[in-house]
Amino acid sequence: MGTAAELNEMILSASSVVFFGGAGVSVPSGIPDFRSSTGLYNRQFRYPAETMLSHSFFVHHTEEFYDFYRSCMLYPDARPNAAHLKLAELEKAGKLSAVVTQNIDGLHQAAGSRNVIELHGSVMRNYCTDCGKPYPLSYILETEGVPKCEDCGGVIKPDVVLYEEPLDGDTISNAIYEISHCDLLIVGGTSLSVYPAASFINYLPRSAKLAIVNLSATGADSSADLVIKQGIDSVFSEIQI
Ligand code: CNA
Numbered sequence: 001m002g003t004a005a006e007l008n009e010m011i012l013s014a015s016s017v018v019f020f021g022g023a024g025v026s027v028p029s030g031i032p033d034f035r036s037s038t039g040l041y042n043r044q045f046r047y048p049a050e051t052m053l054s055h056s057f058f059v060h061h062t063e064e065f066y067d068f069y070r071s072c073m074l075y076p077d078a079r080p081n082a083a084h085l086k087l088a089e090l091e092k093a094g095k096l097s098a099v100v101t102q103n104i105d106g107l108h109q110a111a112g113s114r115n116v117i118e119l120h121g122s123v124m125r126n127y128c129t130d131c132g133k134p135y136p137l138s139y140i141l142e143t144e145g146v147p148k149c150e151d152c153g154g155v156i157k158p159d160v161v162l163y164e165e166p167l168d169g170d171t172i173s174n175a176i177y178e179i180s181h182c183d184l185l186i187v188g189g190t191s192l193s194v195y196p197a198a199s200f201i202n203y204l205p206r207s208a209k210l211a212i213v214n215l216s217a218t219g220a221d222s223s224a225d226l227v228i229k230q231g232i233d234s235v236f237s238e239i240q241i
Contacts, residue, residue: 002226004238007186007211010226011239014184014209017095019087020201022102024189024214028081028233031105032072035191036215040072055164062146062155069140069158073104074123076141080111082237083188088112093241098178102190102197104160117175119167119197121160130154167196179203188213188232192220 011017023033033039040049045068051057052068080088088111090096098115099108106124108116126135128149135156140147147156161167179185180203187210192198201220204210211226212218213235221227228235 002211002228004228004230004235006226007213007228007235008239010184010209010211011090011095011186011241014095014182016097016182017090017184017186018098018100018178018182019096020100020179020185020187020190022188022190022192022194024191025083025101025232026078026081026103026105026107027189028083028231029075029078029105029107031075031078031107033189035193050163053162055162058157058162066140066146073160074137074141075105076137078105078107080107082233083235084108084111084113086236086239090239090241091115095241097182098174100175100178100200102194104158115178117171117178119161119171119175119200121158121168123158123160125159126156127159128152128154129157172196172200175200176203180205183208184211185209186211186213187218187220187224190214190218191216192218 027033034041052065058065084107087096087099091113098117099113100117100119101108102120104120104123106122124137126140131149131152131154133149133151149156179200185201185204185208187201210224212221212224213228213232215229
C-alpha cells in the first residue's frame with residue numbers, strides 16, 4: 001500500500017498537479033458522505049436519499065425536499081480540514097493548477113483555493129426559479145418550509161446539480177481542460193461511482209501519473225501509479241513542499 005511520503009515525492013516531481021475529489025474530502029470536517037457505512041445512503045428515510053435529491057422530487061415534493069436538504073445537506077459550521085488547507089497551499093505555491101470537486105460545500109474556497117471547478121454546484125449559491133434573483137446560503141437557513149423569492153414569490157432552488165439534471169457545459173470543459181493538461185492527478189475521497197463526473201479522469205494524458213487517496217477501493221485503483229488507503233486529512237497533513 002502506498003504512503004504519504006511516496007505521494008510527497010510525486011508532488012515534488014510534478015510540475016502541474018490537479019486534484020479530483022469527492023465527499024470523502026469533507027468527512028473529516030464532519031460532513032457525511034453518501035456511500036460509506038456512516039453515509040447518507042445507509043440511513044433510513046421515508047424516501048431513498050437519491051430520490052429526495054432528484055429534480056422530479058424537488059419539483060413535486062418541494063417541501064419534503066427542503067426538509068431533507070436543510071437537515072442532511074447543509075453544514076454551515078463545518079470548517080476546512082488539513083486536506084482542503086494543503087491543497088490551497090499547493091495552489092499558492094504554484095504546484096497545483098485546479099481542484100475539480102464533486103462536493104457542494106464550499107470548503108475548498110473557505111480554505112483559500114481559487115481555481116475550484118464545482119462539477120455539482122454549490123449550496124452557497126441559490127436562485128429564484130422564476131426571476132433568477134440570487135440568494136445566499138443564509139437565506140435558506142433563515143427561512144422555513146419552501147424558500148420563496150422576496151421580489152416575485154418564485155420558488156428558490158439551490159445551485160446544486162440534482163439527479164436527472166445535466167452538468168453545466170462550461171464546467172465540464174474546464175474540468176476536462178485541467179485534467180488533460182496536468183502531469184499528476186490526485187484523486188481523493190471519492191467512490192468514483194457518480195457519472196459523468198467520474199469519467200473525466202479518463203482525460204488524464206498517458207504520460208501523466210495518477211495517485212488515489214481513498215479509504216475504500218475504487219474502479220481506478222488498478223490503473224493508478226499509487227494507491228493510499230488512509231484518511232485524506234492525515235495523508236495531506238504529511239505533505240511538505
Ligand atoms: P461517495 O460515493 O459517498 O464516496 C465517498 C468516498 O470517500 C468513499 O469511497 C469513502 O471510502 C471515501 N472516504 C470517506 N471518508 C474518507 C476519508 N476520511 N479519507 C479518504 N477517503 C474517505 O461520494 P462521491 O463524492 O464519490 O460521490 C459524489 C456525490 C457525493 C456528489 O454528487 C456530491 O455532491 C455528493 N456529496 C457531497 C458532499 C459534500 O459536498 N461534502 C457530501 C455528501 C455527498
